[in-house]
Amino acid sequence: MDLDYGKEYEDFRAEVSGWLSSNWPPKGELAELPLAEGAARFRAMASEAGYLNRNIPRKYGGGEQPPDAIKGQIIREAFAKVHAPMEARGIGSMMLVPTLLERGEEWQKEKFVKGTINGEIIWCQGYSEPGSGSDLASLQTKAELIGDEWVINGQKIWTTTAQQADWMFCLCRSEPDQPKHGGISYLLIPMKQDAITVSPLKQMTGGADFNQVFLEDARTPADHIVGKRGEGWSVSRTTLKHERNSIGNAAQSEAIFKGLVALAKTSQYNGRPALQDPTIRQRLAGLEGYILSHKYSGLRQFTKSAKGEDVGIIGLMNKINSTNIGSEVSKLALDLLGDDGMLDPIAHEEMTLLPTGGNRGWINQYMYSLGIAVAGGTGNIQRNVIGERGLGLPRDYYADRSSGK
Amino acid sequence: MNFDISEEQQMLQETVSQLIENECPLSRIREIFEGTDGYDPALWKGMVEMGVAGLQIPEEYGGAGLEMLDQALAAETLAYAGAPGPFLGHALAGLALVLGGSEEQKQRWLPRLAQGEALGTVALAEGDNVWQPEQWKLAGGSTLLGQKAYVPYADMAGVIIVGVAGPGLVLVEKGASGITTENYDLVDRARQLCTVSFDSTPCEVLPEGAAASERVRDAALVLLAADAFGSGQRLLDMCVQYAKEREQFGVTIGHFQALKHQLANMALEIEPTRGLYWYAAHVFDHVQDESARMAALAKAHITDRTMQIARDAVEAHGGIGFTWECDVQIWFKRAMFDRAWMGTPSVHRERAAQMAGW
Numbered sequence A: 001m002d003l004d005y006g007k008e009y010e011d012f013r014a015e016v017s018g019w020l021s022s023n024w025p026p027k028g029e030l031a032e033l034p035l036a037e038g039a040a041r042f043r044a045m046a047s048e049a050g051y052l053n054r055n056i057p058r059k060y061g062g063g064e065q066p067p068d069a070i071k072g073q074i075i076r077e078a079f080a081k082v083h084a085p086m087e088a089r090g091i092g093s094m095m096l097v098p099t100l101l102e103r104g105e106e107w108q109k110e111k112f113v114k115g116t117i118n119g120e121i122i123w124c125q126g127y128s129e130p131g132s133g134s135d136l137a138s139l140q141t142k143a144e145l146i147g148d149e150w151v152i153n154g155q156k157i158w159t160t161t162a163q164q165a166d167w168m169f170c171l172c173r174s175e176p177d178q179p180k181h182g183g184i185s186y187l188l189i190p191m192k193q194d195a196i197t198v199s200p201l202k203q204m205t206g207g208a209d210f211n212q213v214f215l216e217d218a219r220t221p222a223d224h225i226v227g228k229r230g231e232g233w234s235v236s237r238t239t240l241k242h243e244r245n246s247i248g249n250a251a252q253s254e255a256i257f258k259g260l261v262a263l264a265k266t267s268q269y270n271g272r273p274a275l276q277d278p279t280i281r282q283r284l285a286g287l288e289g290y291i292l293s294h295k296y297s298g299l300r301q302f303t304k305s306a307k308g309e310d311v312g313i314i315g316l317m318n319k320i321n322s323t324n325i326g327s328e329v330s331k332l333a334l335d336l337l338g339d340d341g342m343l344d345p346i347a348h349e350e351m352t353l354l355p356t357g358g359n360r361g362w363i364n365q366y367m368y369s370l371g372i373a374v375a376g377g378t379g380n381i382q383r384n385v386i387g388e389r390g391l392g393l394p395r396d397y398y399a400d401r402s403s404g405k
Numbered sequence B: 001m002n003f004d005i006s007e008e009q010q011m012l013q014e015t016v017s018q019l020i021e022n023e024c025p026l027s028r029i030r031e032i033f034e035g036t037d038g039y040d041p042a043l044w045k046g047m048v049e050m051g052v053a054g055l056q057i058p059e060e061y062g063g064a065g066l067e068m069l070d071q072a073l074a075a076e077t078l079a080y081a082g083a084p085g086p087f088l089g090h091a092l093a094g095l096a097l098v099l100g101g102s103e104e105q106k107q108r109w110l111p112r113l114a115q116g117e118a119l120g121t122v123a124l125a126e127g128d129n130v131w132q133p134e135q136w137k138l139a140g141g142s143t144l145l146g147q148k149a150y151v152p153y154a155d156m157a158g159v160i161i162v163g164v165a166g167p168g169l170v171l172v173e174k175g176a177s178g179i180t181t182e183n184y185d186l187v188d189r190a191r192q193l194c195t196v197s198f199d200s201t202p203c204e205v206l207p208e209g210a211a212a213s214e215r216v217r218d219a220a221l222v223l224l225a226a227d228a229f230g231s232g233q234r235l236l237d238m239c240v241q242y243a244k245e246r247e248q249f250g251v252t253i254g255h256f257q258a259l260k261h262q263l264a265n266m267a268l269e270i271e272p273t274r275g276l277y278w279y280a281a282h283v284f285d286h287v288q289d290e291s292a293r294m295a296a297l298a299k300a301h302i303t304d305r306t307m308q309i310a311r312d313a314v315e316a317h318g319g320i321g322f323t324w325e326c327d328v329q330i331w332f333k334r335a336m337f338d339r340a341w342m343g344t345p346s347v348h349r350e351r352a353a354q355m356a357g358w
């Protein structure tokens, strides 16, 4: 065990900090641009310098660097220190881009990757349907190849950012005669067409981040398929793997815990500052045990993957660990809020673990932590995975393993 | 940056585990559970020969010159195997001398502890949940008058390091006048604890004892955390194994999702804590500012997790889980010991809160 980075890496840290000090915060013309545009330009520069999008080839706008988890970590630390923006965290760059890089055609990478990581192309994920959630492979949205176009009919639901999206990566049933998992294709569908209707779904928080999407003879060119016909299920597994990793980030758990301690400093509880109350102190320190476990598990996994070793069962636990922490933190926060726990939440535009907006931000967090627990696979589904893949217990019995209908 | 144990450390765990398998298999542990010694001479002899009695004692005094992490990894392995014996108190006594003793005291005792010629132990508790150095009331000068509680293997020990108010730590030799020991009737039969009474018993002050006493406490917390982690892992593995063998309703019970999810939850509770105890052990030697608080949080968190897993493990075994015959009881009781010795989780959570400036 050695928590120092060593000379080579400390030199690299100095290099990154040096580059940052001359490029962030933005100067001159760049500083005049609106926030989003300035951030996009900064990201492109940082990619060119090899600090962002490191696993993405230069021809697609990436930093193209040999894999080096430690350098990646140093960059995260250095950027966080000066609050410089990292890679855009949209569903497209987090889930679609890694999938395209692994499974896409050359022209698809050229067409989509650069715009997506720069934030010019916005994506949504069209997986869930009214009748197909946990049992995703039962999905029924139909895709037929007619001439040189796919024609798509069906309904998607819970589709986050569908309102803003330019494109949808979508699972459709294209081979109705094939068994359930073998009949699915992974299509890329332009959202801005008349045959697609997006209707927002109001969440319990009052906001509307997700939507229903109706596809009625929607069209996309025949070559807008990732993988071959009928391979959509295995292509989608690539994407889900990335979704679960991104939800499992321990830095977020630490940040939200800091916020909780700050809240305990300013709240009153049993007639005194909450932080002085013995039960609150116990609960905080109890939660910190979970957060530190999650954090050091993360470091251990980070080392294992840097060495190219299998991380083992812990790799299956990140999503549920971090969503459990998010729930526990927000439950304690609600106790600290006391009377303010009756107020309406501030609605978030973004799915985020970080509460902002004072006490009403915590109320949003109190509810949103549940949304995040469901999104990307519910707790029960995660426990199935841990039990079956992690502990080697027998698989659940599914009644309709074979039929596509 | 490498947050992982080394090949040598893995090897240490493997050899200790092999030794226990040869010298003290489960059948032998069950025999020990029928008695009250908590001791297996062959196993302790083997551990001494292997160098496990002197892991943190510097090489110049005949020890292995290793670190807290190595000691903690050994504790994990011993716990996983359910090994009985005086490892914990002996390790802490050695550390107390390394950190607090005079050169003369070190030369006199450390080689004997490292080579197992003498068994060491620590007398910290005073009853009524008094464990922490800042609570100690027993006065330490050139003689001792009073009592210490929950002292591991005191009747076998050649040297007892006693926690006292003022100088922090003093040393009492076997056979010193006025010492009497009495064994407790313990739930965990793989351990042994005694009360030790001193009646004008001669003792020697450890010159750096005041500072060392806090470090010895932190070391104890790390070793208990590591022990609890090993126990929790073992309990989980036993349940998973049983779920793959036991049949009801015509299938192995691991088919039932409710049970599968219970086992997944147990895994979710214990597996992530491995990194926490590693880190607490690592900072003991390398980031001393963080050490006291990490040790407190690791002990509180992991011993609590394992205690609950032990309760779940009984349920997961059904009726047999409630029997003396079922091996679950061995680790259930080990978990009870680990949770209570040196103070219960809530004590250390409150300490952690204070140390954070809350």
Ligand SMILES: Cc1cc2nc3c(=O)[nH]c(=O)nc-3n(C[C@H](O)[C@H](O)[C@H](O)COP(=O)(O)OP(=O)(O)OC[C@H]3O[C@@H](n4cnc5c(N)ncnc54)[C@H](O)[C@@H]3O)c2cc1C
Residues within 6 Å of the ligand: A124, A125, A126, A127, A128, A130, A131, A132, A133, A134, A135, A157, A158, A159, A160, A161, A210, A370, A371, A372, A374, A375, A376, A377, A378, A379, A380, A381, A384, A396, B257
């Ligand atoms: C905030 C949010 C954002 C989302 N964004 C998107 C998005 O952008 N794109 C997208 O495609 N989807 C999205 N989703 C949908 C999400 O993936 C699904 O809601 C989720 O997979 C669960 O499916 P379901 O809602 O149909 O619930 P169901 O599958 O009907 O589950 C209902 C209950 O049954 C349990 N259950 C189901 N099957 C089993 C089983 N085999 N064993 C044990 N218990 C079981 C579940 O755990 C749950 O408790 C989002 C959801 C939320 C909440």
